[in-house]
Amino acid sequence: MSVPASTHQNKLLPEQNKFHKGNGDDGKHYWLTPPALLAQLDAAYQFNFDPCPYPKPDDFDGLTCEWGASSYVNPPFGSIMHQGRKKGPTAWVRKAIEEYRKGKRVVFVYPIDKWVLMLIEAGAQVSNLGDVRWCATEDGTQGKGTGRHIACFVLDGLVNESTEVTHD
Structure with missing residues (x-):
């Protein structure tokens, strides 16, 4: 199926969205935190929960489950299908704020300019x-x-x- 060049990624079906396809040549789109960086952050914040684990257990849902007292969040950098709907970083931020308002620590990493x-x-x-x-x-x-x-x-x-x- 052809998609007009002007169509924004958030309007595309998952199989047409570049964030679901991966980064091009190698198709990779799941990226884990480098071990040394994760160890440095863990030493500072003592994580006891990861709402975006890899590998993700069957039936695990980081957007709806209760998070730990100190959570490390490396969410998908694009959108995902969640309960039949596309969800992007805003859904993860809303959940992070919800958990923070319960008195929990949330360390959230995300690419910005x-x-x-x-x-x-x-x-x-x-x-x-x-x-x-x-x-x-x-x-x-x-x-x-x-x-x-x-x-x-x-x-x-x-x-x-x-x-x-x-x-x-």
């Missing part, structure tokens, strides 16, 4: 502006939004903790 880490490491304050409806340069009309929330990073040498921008 290096520039985001640079801003965070430099001390940037981050807030969520929501789905901003940017204005067109031609006539000032607002667009419909991107469907993605916009992060606002502030590097401020004169920090004023009472300054906060919120979204709807």
Whole structure:
């Protein structure tokens, strides 16, 4: 079946989605944490649960089971089929937050762009502006939004903790 080039990965069937197919030539798409890195993190956080184990036991569901007091989460980097529906990183983050709110420690690893880490490491304050409806340069009309929330990073040498921008 042919798929238009403009179709986003999240709209594709699993067999058409590059995250399900693997990384191309070798078809690999299950990636484990390097043992030395996992040992370093485990020494710091004493993990007693992995909601994304490999190999995954039959009938195990890391998105619905109770997590341990200190969980290490290396979730699928793309989407998975879960209970007949596609689930991506948002489902894993929601579950991580749910477990955190129960008083548990969650160490969650996920790839992000290096520039985001640079801003965070430099001390940037981050807030969520929501789905901003940017204005067109031609006539000032607002667009419909991107469907993605916009992060606002502030590097401020004169920090004023009472300054906060919120979204709807």
